[in-house]
Amino acid sequence: MRSDGDVRRGAPLTLLVDGQAVAAFEGETIATAMLARDLLAFRLDRGGRPRGLFCNMGVCGECLVTVAHGSASPRRLRACLTPAADGMIVTTRPDERR
Amino acid sequence: MNDDARPDYDLAVVGAGPAGQAACLALPDGPRIVVIDEQLRPGGQILRQPPRAFSVRGWLEGAEYRRLKARLAAFESLESVEWLGGCSVLGAREAGEGWRLALSDGGGVREVTARRILIATGCYDMAVPLPGWTLPGAMSAGGVQAFVKSQMLAPGHRIAFAGSHPLQLLAADQLRKAGGTVAAVAFSQPFRRFVLKALGRPWTALTNLPRLMSVLLMGWRLRAAGVPIHFGRAPTAVEGRDRVQGLRLEDGAVVACDAAAFCFGFLPQSDLPRAMGLAVRPARPGGWKACHDAWMRASRPGAYVAGETTGVKGADAAAAEGALAGLAVAVDMGVLPLREAVRRAAPVRRARARALRFAALLEAVADPGPLPDRDLPADTIVCRCEDVTMGDLRAALAIGADAGGVKLATRCGMGVCQGRNCEHGLLALLGGVSTEPHGFTPRFPARPIRIGDLLAED
Numbered sequence: 001m002r003s004d005g006d007v008r009r010g011a012p013l014t015l016l017v018d019g020q021a022v023a024a025f026e027g028e029t030i031a032t033a034m035l036a037r038d039l040l041a042f043r044l045d046r047g048g049r050p051r052g053l054f055c056n057m058g059v060c061g062e063c064l065v066t067v068a069h070g071s072a073s074p075r076r077l078r079a080c081l082t083p084a085a086d087g088m089i090v091t092t093r094p095d096e097r098r
Numbered sequence: 099m100n101d102d103a104r105p106d107y108d109l110a111v112v113g114a115g116p117a118g119q120a121a122c123l124a125l126p127d128g129p130r131i132v133v134i135d136e137q138l139r140p141g142g143q144i145l146r147q148p149p150r151a152f153s154v155r156g157w158l159e160g161a162e163y164r165r166l167k168a169r170l171a172a173f174e175s176l177e178s179v180e181w182l183g184g185c186s187v188l189g190a191r192e193a194g195e196g197w198r199l200a201l202s203d204g205g206g207v208r209e210v211t212a213r214r215i216l217i218a219t220g221c222y223d224m225a226v227p228l229p230g231w232t233l234p235g236a237m238s239a240g241g242v243q244a245f246v247k248s249q250m251l252a253p254g255h256r257i258a259f260a261g262s263h264p265l266q267l268l269a270a271d272q273l274r275k276a277g278g279t280v281a282a283v284a285f286s287q288p289f290r291r292f293v294l295k296a297l298g299r300p301w302t303a304l305t306n307l308p309r310l311m312s313v314l315l316m317g318w319r320l321r322a323a324g325v326p327i328h329f330g331r332a333p334t335a336v337e338g339r340d341r342v343q344g345l346r347l348e349d350g351a352v353v354a355c356d357a358a359a360f361c362f363g364f365l366p367q368s369d370l371p372r373a374m375g376l377a378v379r380p381a382r383p384g385g386w387k388a389c390h391d392a393w394m395r396a397s398r399p400g401a402y403v404a405g406e407t408t409g410v411k412g413a414d415a416a417a418a419e420g421a422l423a424g425l426a427v428a429v430d431m432g433v434l435p436l437r438e439a440v441r442r443a444a445p446v447r448r449a450r451a452r453a454l455r456f457a458a459l460l461e462a463v464a465d466p467g468p469l470p471d472r473d474l475p476a477d478t479i480v481c482r483c484e485d486v487t488m489g490d491l492r493a494a495l496a497i498g499a500d501a502g503g504v505k506l507a508t509r510c511g512m513g514v515c516q517g518r519n520c521e522h523g524l525l526a527l528l529g530g531v532s533t534e535p536h537g538f539t540p541r542f543p544a545r546p547i548r549i550g551d552l553l554a555e556d
Binding site: 001002003004005006007008009010011025026027028029032035036040041042045046047049050051052053054055056057058059060061062064072075076077078080081082083 | 136137138143148149150151152153154155156184186204205222223225232233234235236237238240241242244245246249250251252253254255276277278340341367482483484485513514515518519545546548
């Protein structure tokens with residue numbers, strides 16, 4: 001839940017998370033955009049159970065998602081470290097299990 | 099870029115928290131310095147800055163933060179420093195007269211060389227396995243705090259805090275001020291243990307009275323806001339189906355919440371020192387702290403360590419160690435006479451000693467006790483990356499495997515976190531830690547990277 005205190009966020013932007021349009025603001029990480037939209041699952045484990053982000057500081061790797069942006073090939077990036085960008089396509093459930 | 103060439107930099111600083119900042123500020127003008135950090139902006143976890151695209155009024159107020167912010171501002175105005183934000187260090191190896199660092203910015207891998215390297219990578223929340231702790235919504239308290247500090251986000255509607263470290267009061271207080279709802283704060287230990295541990299170090303407690311009072315004040319503010327604060331009630335399970343719906347405490351009561359934040363203490367970031375072959379020692383409550391001499395020189399030439407990489411001790415001690423490392427680099431480069439370094443180091447050493455006394459008090463007070471691994475149900479996941487359960491570990495331990503053997507047999511520690519979340523728990527199960535070889539063998543890369551990116555490297 002975004003704090004509505006004394007904060008002015010960046011320009012509005014939209015990214016796609018698993019096909020769903022998610023509104024965010026410049027400066028937010030992919031993780032923030034997802035959590036603010038109540039999207040808590042960043043991957044499935046081997047048992048098919050949803051997994052959430054844990055450390056939010058790049059240490060645990062639980063928030064690795066597949067990110068495609070522009071013409072660059074998709075990458076596996078930590079959602080907690082990666083700024084959201086307009087038109088970004090995020091997939092939490094890639095075909096290949098990691 | 100071959101090994102005989104002049105290195106790209108005189109000094110590479112890994113980590114832009116208080117230690118890394120203080121090192122740069124202690125160095126005289128002249129050396130070519132690069133500072134590398136995974137965050138886009140400097141500050142470290144204690145000052146996780148909001149992005150440049152945000153403007154936040156009254157960000158992290160209070161006297162303690164004011165001093166930290168003043169140092170950060172001084173660091174950010176240094177013109178001698180090249181800033182590489184949003185960049186992970188995958189590894190560092192000795193090369194010619196210095197160190198060769200492999201870096202990733204998410205877009206690819208590249209290398210830089212530096213004559214000297216300072217590892218000031220801080221610490222991270224110690225993961226403590228519990229049934230249900232892999233449900234979406236279960237997080238480290240540091241992670242929750244980072245959302246509040248840098249993203250102005252409460253990562254849940256009702257967040258329950260649980261653990262043994264008083265920092266959870268600060269995290270809960272900051273969350274509440276940011277408009278979040280704190281469902282409860284539960285401490286594993288009884289209140290009297292806090293008092294007894296503090297009384298065990300009366301002089302330190304007395305000289306840090308304002309700090310201790312500020313912690314009590316946070317608790318009081320939370321209570322006044324209607325937040326239940328429990329003592330002597332450890333968390334025993336996270337409840338929920340596909341996401342967190344409650345946090346079960348020792349007495350069986352369930353706190354209704356949609357997110358849980360755990361705060362059992364912190365482990366030094368030790369991937370780089372260990373992979374670089376630097377000497378480390380067991381840390382408390384777990385993990386490994388890098389060894390150093392009185393000038394923060396590590397066990398190999400040209401390598402320095404400072405801050406929580408050398409043991410969890412708070413921002414003041416970290417900054418003092420960073421300053422000592424900066425002075426040492428200047429002496430070793432021949433740009434500062436030893437006599438002058440000794441003179442400048444004297445007040446820094448006094449500040450470090452003071453801060454270490456408080457850190458020892460905090461460590462005693464926050465002691466999580468034995469990791470509650472032994473009684474865990476067999477299906478509790480311990481290694482989050484590879485879904486290795488307590489039962490898997492018990493089976494491997496029953497045949498007499500050591501940490502390396504358990505890793506091979508179960509994949510515990512083989513995932514993207516490189517054992518950061520499970521090694522300490524496994525070692526506790528193995529009956530404690532005495533020396534380094536008992537842990538996992540540290541492996542390149544310290545952070546996740548696509549194999550294709552490594553192959554594409556020149």
